[in-house]
Amino acid sequence: MTKKKIAIITGASSGFGVEFAKQIDQQIDLDEIWLIARRKEKLESTSKMLKNSQGIVIKADLSTSEGITNIKTLLEKDKPEVKVLINNAGFGRTEKFEDSDEEYNESMIDVNVKAPVMITKIVLSYMYKGGHIINVASSAAYAPLPYFSVYAATKAFILSFSYSLKEELKLRNISVTAVCPGPASTEFFKSLKEKKVNGLNIKDPIKIVRKAVRDSLKRRSVSIYGYEMNFLRVVSKLLPRKMLAYFSGKVKLPQ
Template sequence: MKIAIVTGASSGLGRAYAKQLDRLLHPDEIWLIARREERLQALAGELGCRGRVLAMDLKRRESVEVLEALLAEERPEVAALVCAAGFGKFGRAQDLTAEETGDMIALNCRSAVEVTRVCLPYLERGSRLLEVASCAGFQPLPGMNLYAATKAFLLRYTQALRWELRGRGVKVTAVCPYWVKTEFMAVARDTANPDAVRHTPFAMRPEAVAAWSLTMNGLDLAVATCGPIPFAMEVGSKVLPACVPMALWDKLRRM
């Protein structure tokens, strides 16, 4: 059985990836993972293939254990894995609660690594692996410090994983878009300091980001920046000391 697995599938980028993988790969099933079961059920009804709803909270380790057991039982070929689950919070480090801090690290970092780990034995030559990071991971960002740090972690993890998997024929890409028009903004502003980042201009549609990154992954590129602004940020991070983009960002976020 050939399947695709998408985390964070109930909305935004995860939902867009599920629908595009359905058309692109024609898998037997797409395993849809997120907390909100009713949204997953609705998405499953829109797919051409069978959508298997796995309503679980990936911040909880036992959720990954359930996925691991299901994979061991069914032994599918994982034709595509997209780790799109994640969230951010605006505000300085001192503005965030212990719960917000722990949950962000657990979902953005640990869950992506653990889901990837349990899926690796089922990836075959030609399989696709996309880890949704962010252009925020290219440099430190005061005012959304922890979120940027989690995405820097995921970016480096994905780059090294790509190297480790060389020779297996698995296409591994870190997805690093700019702002995306999803529920991210509302969640990020629901914090003690919502004005830490005042504006999020030039946001892209999730469908465009998913299509762009899947194309880049098909070309076996290591990083998909999905637009000129994140591409400039990637290049800038390689030639400028970190204090320069931090100072520029610190002014832009207050405008």
């Protein structure tokens, strides 16, 4: 019996996740797209947007080990071929670290770092030659960001992890792409009234995801959309981290 071909998208209830689901559905031949997040109704509306593959709604809180085990159990039961894994779920907010909430920080590290690591490890047993892993990092991964310190560090982890994994998986012909968006108009910035964040234009998630899917299919290591973000990437490679932290600390981040 042939295995069904699936994609798994975490954080598929809003923002980039919804867009990934729509674009993967159009561009890759799949039987099912597994849509994972906490808000079931939102996942159901993402599922209804799919035209070619069947959406499978999986309600899971990725800050908990039950949430991760849930995915493992479903994979063990179905034994599909995972063609695409998109580790996208994540969150963060700007605040002074001293004043930050312990539970919030722990949950952020669990969702932004622990979940992608655990899920990737589980999924690799169901991924074959030609598979794609897309890890949503951020332009915050490039430099230390005072007042966004934990979030930036989680994204730096994802960028580093993605580069290492890409090298390790070369022999299996599985691609790994880290997506590094700047500010985009998703729920992440829902309370923001301005059109810019620190002088950076807030970008359309559709375009960021289009570029990410294209870069993944081209098996690129990193996907960066827009000249501003490419410029930041170059600057971050040229300046010492101490200087990057100093200048970032002077910038007013959105609340």
